Amino acid sequence: MAKDKKLVEAITSMEEDFAQWYTDVVRKAELIDYSSVKGCMILRPAGYAIWENIQHELDRRFKETGVENVYLPLFIPESLLEKEKDHVEGFAPEVAWVTYGGLNQLPERLCVRPTSETLFCDFYKNIIQSYRDLPKVYNQWCSVVRWEKETRPFLRSREFLWQEGHTAHATAEEAEQRTVQMLNVYADFCEEVLAMPVVRGQKTEKEKFAGAEATYTIEALMHDGKALQSGTSHNFGNGFAKAFGIQYTDKDNKLQYVYQTSWGMTTRLIGAIIMVHGDDSGLVLPPRIAPVQAMVIPIQQQKDGVLDTAKEVCERIGKVCRAKLDDSDKSPGWKFSEQEMRGIPVRIELGPKDIAAGKCVAVRRDTREKIEIALDELEAKLPELLEQIQKDMFARAKAHRDAHIWDAHNYEEFTTIANEKPGFIRAMWCGDQACEDKIKEDLAVTSRCMPFNDQEHISDVCVCCGKPAHKLVYWGKAY
Amino acid sequence: MAKDKKLVEAITSMEEDFAQWYTDVVRKAELIDYSSVKGCMILRPAGYAIWENIQHELDRRFKETGVENVYLPLFIPESLLEKEKDHVEGFAPEVAWVTYGGLNQLPERLCVRPTSETLFCDFYKNIIQSYRDLPKVYNQWCSVVRWEKETRPFLRSREFLWQEGHTAHATAEEAEQRTVQMLNVYADFCEEVLAMPVVRGQKTEKEKFAGAEATYTIEALMHDGKALQSGTSHNFGNGFAKAFGIQYTDKDNKLQYVYQTSWGMTTRLIGAIIMVHGDDSGLVLPPRIAPVQAMVIPIQQQKDGVLDTAKEVCERIGKVCRAKLDDSDKSPGWKFSEQEMRGIPVRIELGPKDIAAGKCVAVRRDTREKIEIALDELEAKLPELLEQIQKDMFARAKAHRDAHIWDAHNYEEFTTIANEKPGFIRAMWCGDQACEDKIKEDLAVTSRCMPFNDQEHISDVCVCCGKPAHKLVYWGKAY
Secondary structure, eight states: OHHHHHHHHTSOOTTTOHHHHHHHHHHHTTSEEEOSSTTOEEEOHHHHHHHHHHHHHHHHHHHHTTOEEOBOOSEEEHHHHTTSHHHHHHHGGGOEEEEEETTEEEEEEEEEOSOOHHHHHHHHHHHOOBGGGOOEEEEEEEEEEOOOSSOBTTTBOSEEEEEEEEEEESSHHHHHHHHHHHHHHHHHHHHHTSOOOOEEEEOOTTTSOTTOSEEEEEEEEOTTSOEEEEEEEEEEETHHHHHHTOEEEOTTSOEEEOEEEEEEEETHHHHHHHHHHOBTTBOOOOTTTOSOSEEEEESSTTSTTHHHHHHHHHHHHTTTSOEEEOOSSSOHHHHHHHHHHTTOSEEEEEOHHHHHTTEEEEEETTTOOEEEEEGGGHHHHHHHHHHHHHHHHHHHHHHHHHTTEEEOSSHHHHHHHHHHOOSEEEEEEOSOHHHHHHHHHHHSOEEEEEESSOOOOOOSBOTTTOSBOOEEEEEEOBO | OHHHHHHHHTSOOTTTOHHHHHHHHHHHTTOEEEOSSTTOEEEOHHHHHHHHHHHHHHHHHHHHTTOEEOBOOSEEEHHHHTTSHHHHHHHGGGOEEEEEETTEEEEEEEEEOSOOHHHHHHHHHHHOOBGGGOOEEEEEEEEEEOOOSSOBTTTBOSEEEEEEEEEEESSHHHHHHHHHHHHHHHHHHHHHTSOOOOEEEEOOTTTSOTTOSEEEEEEEEOTTSOEEEEEEEEEEETHHHHHHTOEEEOTTSOEEEOEEEEEEEETHHHHHHHHHHOBTTBOOOOTTTOSOSEEEEESSTTSTTHHHHHHHHHHHHTTTSOEEEOOSSSOHHHHHHHHHHTTOSEEEEEOHHHHHHTEEEEEETTTOOEEEEEGGGHHHHHHHHHHHHHHHHHHHHHHHHHTTEEEOSSHHHHHHHHHHOOSEEEEEEOSOHHHHHHHHHHHSOEEEEEESSOOOOOOSBOTTTOSBOOEEEEEEOBO
C-alpha cells in the first residue's frame, strides 16, 4: 500500500496552502496539462468531459428559451473592434494580434476574438431589416483569447472555452427581460447541476462590462472564502446599435435602433466546482456533472467469478447512470485513491464475500459513508443515492457559504472582517466609485454585486465615506 | 403568388451555372453569411444546426471506438511547428501568425493552428512513459486556420470547423489498424447518414498529407461530376515520434518510439451535402442530418381550428421526428418555397378540408411526391417515410455516381473523357509522379485515390507513359 499513500500524500492540504492544493488537484486528477504555449492549458479527457457535460446541459437549457447556435469568425479586423469606444478601451490592451497571413503582411491587423460583440453587430447589421427579423437570439460555443499576464488553470488563461450569447431586440424592455432571463438560467444551472449556490445581482459601474449599460452577475463563494464571478449577462441598451448602425423598420414603418444583450459562461466553472466541493483527497464532483458517476472496483479480482460479476454489475448499472469498471491490474487501494482523486461520486466495491452474500458496498465520495446494497437492488438504489449526494452537496456548500457572509456597519468592522474573516461582506454603499477605489486600495476587496433578492437596509450610511447610502453591496476578495 | 415565384427565380439553375447555383443555395437557404473578415464565413443557424448534427453523430461513433475528447491550444510556437521537416514545409506558407500580445511584441511568433499534430506530439511526449499509457486515442472539435488565397463557402475558407483525431500506439500494426478503422467510420457515416456514396482508397505520394507515411481518403462525386475529398486518415509511422522524442518503455523494459495516426472531417461536408443532393429549388437534406425533418404548413390558417390542429399535429409528430410548425403570416406558397429552399425532407400540408377528412398531405422534398396520410397514422407513417427518403436519396446519389465512372485504357481515351465526360476516370498508373504531374498539367485532373475495394487490372500499362502498371487509380477534377 506504499504506492497508494504516495498518491494521496502528493497533494498539499487545503488548510496548509489552498492555492497549491488547487494546482495539485488540477494536475493529479488529470484535468489539465500545461502546454508549450505560455498561459494556455491543455484540457485532458477528464477535464474536457466535465466541459462536455456543462455544454450539453447549458445548451439544452438555452434552446428551451429559443436560443439558436451560430459560428462567427475567430478574427476581428482592428477597425471593427474600434467602432464602440468603451469596448475597444476595455479589450484592446489584452488581445493577440495577427499581422501576417502566410508570407504576407496583412493590410490590416486582425485581433483574435476576446469576445464577439463587434462581429455580432456587424452580422446583425446585415441580417436585420424589419421588425419581423427580431428578436435574434444567437449563441456560439468557441474559444476566446485574452493576453493575461498572470494565469491559473481554468481561472485565468490566455485562451479559454466559453459560450457567448448575443441577442437583438425591438425594445429596451425585451432586452432587459432577456438579460435577466439568462442570468437566471445561469444561476439555476449552477445551483441545480453544479450544486453551487450563487448570489444574483448587478455589478457597479466600475465593475461592469466594457460597453454595457448594465452587467448582471452570479457570484459564488469558494472554500477558502474568496468569491468567483461565475457568469455574467449584459444589457447594452442601443449603444452598440448606434455605433454599428443596426436599425429596423417597425410596424409603423419607422426606423428604430435595436436593443442588445450578451451573456457568457466559461471553463472557469470547472475551477469553481473544484474549489467549492474539493477536499484533501482531491476532486469531488456533483453527480449531475460527473462524467463517471459510479466506478465499479473489484476486490481480489483474480478470484473466480469476481471480474465477471463486476462486469455484469457495471453493465446493469450502466443503464441507470454513467458507470465504469476499473479492471486494471492495480491494487484496490490504489484504485480507491484514484477514484477519490478524480471525484467520482460513488464507488462500488465488490469482492468474493460480497458476491457470495449477493451484495456490494457503495462508498460515497463526498461523505465516505459506506452503504451495503443488495446486488439486485442496485438499479433502483443507485440513482436515488446519486440524487441524495447531489442534494447534500448543495446543502453543504450553501451552509458553508451562509456561514461566511458577514455584515459590516462601519469601516472599522469592514476592515476587521476583510482582514480576519474570509467570505462575503455585506455593507451599504453610497454609489460613489471613490469609495470602491479606496476599499480596493486599502483591503484588496472589490464590490462583487448589488444583490437582487436580499436588498436589506442594514445601515443608513456608506460603510466607507459615511454619506447617505441606499444600496447593499456584497464585497469580497475575488479570483 | 408573385412573391413565391421571385424566391425561386432568384436561384440560378444547376445546368446553367453550377458554381453560381451553389453560391445561391448557400445564401438563400441561409446557411452562411459573409463576414468583414476576408475569406471567413459566418455559419448561420440553419448551417450550424447541420454541423451540430454531424458532430453529434460522428462523436457518438468515435466514442464507440474508444475515442476521448480533449482540447489543445489554438496557438503553436514557431519552433514547435518546425520540428517535423515535411510537416512545416507543407503548412508554413499558409498559416496566420500572431506577433503581438496586447501592446508587446512576442519573443517568438505563434501560428494559429492549421492542424495540431505538433501540439499533440508535444503533449504525448509529456504523458506517455510506459506501455500502460498506450494507446492514446484523443480527438478535438475546434476551428483551424489556413490562409487560402481563393475561398468558397464550406469548401475552402480561411477558418473552418473540424474534428482532428490524434492517436499514439505501441506498434505499427495497431496504428495502421486505427488509420483504416477511422476511414471506415467516416465512410459509413457518409453513406448511412449523409446518403453520400464514397470511394475508399489511398492517396498517392504526391497527394498525401505533409509528414504522413500513408494517407487514406474517401472521395465523393458531386452532381457536376467533380470529386470532393470528404475525409482523410493518416498513418505517420514513427516519424513524428522520432522528431519529437515520444518514447515508451515496453514490457521488456526497452525504450520504443510510438506509432501515430491522425484523421479529420470538416464543415466541407456541408458543401458535399449541397452538391450531391441539391436541385434547382435549393437544398435537399437527407432526413438523418436534417435539423428539421418535417415542416407543418397550415392552409387557410385563419379559419377556425386549422392552427390549433396544426399545432397539435406538430406536437404529436415532434415525438417521432424533428418537427416544426410554420405559423407565420406568409402565404402557404411562400412557405412551400422556403421549406423547399431549406431542404426540409417532408412538409405536411394541412387545410380545413384535410382536417374535416381526418387526413393531411405529406410532400416529399426529394421527389415532390404527394402522399395522403390519415392524421391518426402520422406517428407510424412519418418515420417510415423519412427512412424511405433516406434510402432513396442514397440510391439516387449512387446511381448518379456510378453512371459517371469511366474507364480509360490509353491517353487518348483519358483525354477525351477528361474533356467531355464529367466524373471519375479509372485508369492504370505506373507509380511515377511525373505521370501525375503531366496529367494535372495537361488536363487539370488529379489522382483522387488508389481504391481499396475495386482494384481491377483494366490494362497492363500506365495510361500516361505506357510503362508497366499495376495500380488502378481514380482520377478526377476536384474541389
